Amino acid sequence: MTINTHLTEFAGRPVIVFDPAAELPADPSTVAWRLTADYDSSTGDFAALVEQFLAKVEPASVRTLIIGQWGSAYEEEAPVELLVGLAGRLTGLRELFLGEMTFEESEISWIKQTDVTPLLVAYPELETLRVRGSDGLVVTPTRHRALRELAFESGGLPATVVRAVAECDLPALTHLELWLGTDEYLGDATVDDLAPILAGTRLPALTYLGLRDAEIADPVAAALAGAPVVARLHTLDLSLGILSDVGAAALLAGQPLTHLRRLDLHHHYVGPELAARLVEELPGVEIDLSDAKEADRDGDRYVDVAE
Structure with missing residues (x-):
């Protein structure tokens, strides 16, 4: 797409x-x-x-x-x-x-x-920062007391950016969205790079976590199965990636997810049997399993947004 x-x-x-x-x-x-x-x-x-x-x-x-x-x-x-x-003029x-x-x-x-870190420094009252594109993108670990939503949309998010976000101190952040992408387009982050985010220590207010468009969707799902941050979420978003039966099974075998309001998996490679189990075993959770895909003849799966 x-x-x-x-x-x-x-x-x-x-x-x-x-x-x-x-x-x-x-x-x-x-x-x-x-x-x-x-x-x-x-x-x-x-x-x-x-x-x-x-x-x-x-x-x-x-x-x-x-x-x-x-x-x-x-x-x-x-x-x-x-x-x-313009920070001195754009005070609102x-x-x-x-x-x-x-x-x-x-x-x-x-x-x-x-x-983009200077934006956070110049605008201490900023509540939402959304950035599209990752070529040349840099984030420096910082503290921002007001930011509630942070999102990086990309076809591939560099590990350096993921690690820097993980080191930020964002006490008010409720929404974190990372489009991890594919290594073909700079997306070389691993589950280890995500570990501080999954621990949730610096994100005490987080309720939405989106690890989207991920070529590493299955390992991410396996890590989320035991991640402390999940217990405080109302929305877990693994959409746009290449989640398969392996990742879906890991989610079902891990910590309870019945507290979630929404589990977004749209654009996935989960088979009908595992998809049905997700719906059956997570009653009351709004689960988006739309846009189901099948691997190509060579077994390859593709994230939704790359180039």
Whole structure:
């Protein structure tokens, strides 16, 4: 699968693409503003667009911001420095999506990212940070007292990023979502890299854990079977990956999962028998087993989002 549509809602707010010529909504704080440039423009052009935006929309009223194309996003890295420089003006910013692009703008694994940690430092009241793309992505272990949702969407998430996230101190975080991907697209993380996350020590408020799009879905499931963090979750999301009967059996043989509200396994390679057992043995849990797949003639299985 490729990402072929833009968000119409983010952080519970309708998305509006900023148009300098369009009329503003009555309350700019109630929408998610999407700033996007043309693919053949430059980061300078994008910076000019941002200034147009802030000249028309009161900066302090901007609560939710989506950054789309900042120019040729497969050649020029994300405008983190620009956003950091605006922290003194965007004082109301609480939700940020960096790199919300479709495959027509840039394949997910081509998006040029950079060190996103300065965003967390510059915006201590930020509650949501979602990043798409992992080429050049860096995270430095840090403490952030307000962040509630952290998500990294990728076709392959480097082990260095996973380890850094695991070392962050995020006492308010309730939602952690990592698209682990495949090693063909930088996704070289192992279960060992996930160990601090599965222990949950630095994530006391976590209730949603998404280890998605994972080529290592079966080993992840086996590790989750005994992971301390699972007991406090209401949602476990292993969707988009290559979970098979091996992983499903490990989940069933491990610690009880009946406390979960939702178990999301959609896009999976679990056979009908194990799928039926999951439903039977986890009554009351909403289980998404849609988009069942079969291995190809060579026995190969594929994550949903790669390139």
